[in-house]
Amino acid sequence: MGLVLFLAVVMIVFGSIFVIAGGTENTVTGLIIIAIALILIYYIYRTDKVKASQPQVVQQTVNVQMGGSGQLNQKAMTCKNCGAPLSDKDLKLVEGAVLVTCPYCGTVSSFEEAPKW
Numbered sequence: 737m738g739l740v741l742f743l744a745v746v747m748i749v750f751g752s753i754f755v756i757a758g759g760t761e762n763t764v765t766g767l768i769i770i771a772i773a774l775i776l777i778y779y780i781y782r783t784d785k786v787k788a789s790q791p792q793v794v795q796q797t798v799n800v801q802m803g804g805s806g807q808l809n810q811k812a813m814t815c816k817n818c819g820a821p822l823s824d825k826d827l828k829l830v831e832g833a834v835l836v837t838c839p840y841c842g843t844v845s846s847f848e849e850a851p852k853w
């Protein structure tokens with residue numbers, strides 16, 4: 737990402753030289769180069785903004801199958817704070833980790849799948 741930004745800056749400088757050099761052809765070429773550079777910068781900015789605007793907890797509807805496979809530790813399905821039972825609808829998958837939000841006290845705890853030895 738930094739390389740693209742550097743490239744964009746170089747293109748702006750390069751384009752400016754063309755514009756300063758004068759002549760219709762040079763000016764048009766310079767403006768096109770600057771325009772491409774600005775589009776690059778806009779793209780970088782927008783990408784960064786999209787990343788930044790993403791909430792910490794990604795609201796993903798994930799059907800986490802609790803029954804059957806027994807991969808998840810059933811003992812973990814109570815709130816660590818208040819001991820309330822937690823159901824699979826309280827689970828959220830966030831960046832590969834399973835987070836569970838207690839519907840009673842709001843405690844967010846993460847638990848991973850039991851290691852498969």
Ligand SMILES: [Zn+2]
Pocket residue numbers: 815816817818819820838839840841842843
């Ligand atoms: Zn709780």
